[in-house]
Amino acid sequence: MSITLRHIRYFLATAEAGQISRAAIDVGVSQSAVTAAVKQLEAYVGAKLFERHAQGVALTLEGSRFMRHARNIAASVNEALHFEQEPARKIRGTVRVGVTYTVAGYFLPQHQVRFARNYPDVNIELREAPRASIEEDLINGRLDTAVLLTSNIENSDQLDSETLIRSRRRLWLALDHPLTHVEAVHLGDVAREPYVMLTVDEAAKTTGRYWTDTGLRPRVIFETSSVEAVRSMVANGMGVTILSDMVYRPWSLEGQRIETRVVSEPIPSMDVGLAWARKADLSRATRAYRDFMSLTFNGADHVLAT
Structure with missing residues (x-):
C-alpha cells in the first residue's frame, strides 16, 4: 500500500475537525472513506494516530507529531506546484514583520524557515508586540506586514487582512x-x-x-x-x-x-493570518512574503483535493 495526498488531506481534516463525520463533510466524501484512509495511514506508519471518544476523535502523541509532518507535506506540495524558483532568487529586500505571542511560539517558526530557504536574499525582521501596538505600527508605516490573530483586529477600516488558518x-x-x-x-x-x-x-x-x-x-x-x-x-x-x-x-x-x-x-475559532496597511505601497519583498504565506495555507485545499 502506498500513501497518497488524499490520505494526508483526510488525516488533516480529521485532526482539525475532531470528528470523522465533520471531516467527511469538510472534504466532501463519505465517512467510510475518511475512516478507511485514517486506518490505512495508521497501519502504514505503525502507530495509532487518533484516540476515539464519545464526541469524536483526538490526536495521540504520535498523531500530534505526525500532524506537523503532514502540514509540511501539504505546504511543500503547494510550493512545488505554484512556486517559481527563478523570480524568487531575484527578490531582495527587508520585510518588517510584527508577530503576537501565540503566533511567535506556536505558528510562525516552521513557515519562517521555509520562506528563508526559498527567498535567501529577503531579510525578515521579526518584532513581537501586542496586537494593538502592531496595528498602530502597520498604520504608521513602522511595520510592513504582520502575522497575528485576525479575529481580534480592530482597525479594519485602515488594515487589510487575510486569514490563513482557523483554529478550533x-x-x-x-x-x-x-x-x-x-x-x-x-x-x-x-x-x-x-x-x-x-x-x-x-x-x-x-x-x-x-x-x-x-x-x-x-x-x-x-x-x-x-x-x-x-x-x-x-x-x-x-x-x-x-x-x-x-x-x-x-x-x-x-x-x-x-x-x-x-x-x-x-x-x-482563533483565526491567524496576515495584516497590512490598506494604503501602503508594499515592496516586492513584502508582497513575496504575503503571497508565500497565503499560498502555503489557502492553496492547500485546492492542491490536496486533486
Whole structure:
C-alpha cells in the first residue's frame, strides 16, 4: 500500500475537525472513506494516530507529531506546484514583520524557515508586540506586514487582512475528569468547574465575549500568561480551560495526558493570518512574503483535493 495526498488531506481534516463525520463533510466524501484512509495511514506508519471518544476523535502523541509532518507535506506540495524558483532568487529586500505571542511560539517558526530557504536574499525582521501596538505600527508605516490573530483586529477600516488558518477552540481537561464521559458538554457544565484562564493575546477578552452571550461566567481560579502553566494545571486536575487546537499538546511537561472535548455551544475559532496597511505601497519583498504565506495555507485545499 502506498500513501497518497488524499490520505494526508483526510488525516488533516480529521485532526482539525475532531470528528470523522465533520471531516467527511469538510472534504466532501463519505465517512467510510475518511475512516478507511485514517486506518490505512495508521497501519502504514505503525502507530495509532487518533484516540476515539464519545464526541469524536483526538490526536495521540504520535498523531500530534505526525500532524506537523503532514502540514509540511501539504505546504511543500503547494510550493512545488505554484512556486517559481527563478523570480524568487531575484527578490531582495527587508520585510518588517510584527508577530503576537501565540503566533511567535506556536505558528510562525516552521513557515519562517521555509520562506528563508526559498527567498535567501529577503531579510525578515521579526518584532513581537501586542496586537494593538502592531496595528498602530502597520498604520504608521513602522511595520510592513504582520502575522497575528485576525479575529481580534480592530482597525479594519485602515488594515487589510487575510486569514490563513482557523483554529478550533475546545475544552481541555484531565484524563480522568468526569466530563470526559459526558456525551455532550455544555458551557453550563464547564461553568461549574474550576477554570484556568489564559490571558496572553487577549485570550481572556475573547473568552469573556462568548461566555457573556450565554449569560454564564467561568469560575476562574487562576489567571496566567503561560500556556505551559495552563497545560500543567489542567493535566493535574486543578481545573479546565477552553483554548485553541493550535496551542494544544496532548501531554503536559510532566508527561500527563490532556483530553479535549467539543463544547456544544458555538465558540469562535482563533483565526491567524496576515495584516497590512490598506494604503501602503508594499515592496516586492513584502508582497513575496504575503503571497508565500497565503499560498502555503489557502492553496492547500485546492492542491490536496486533486
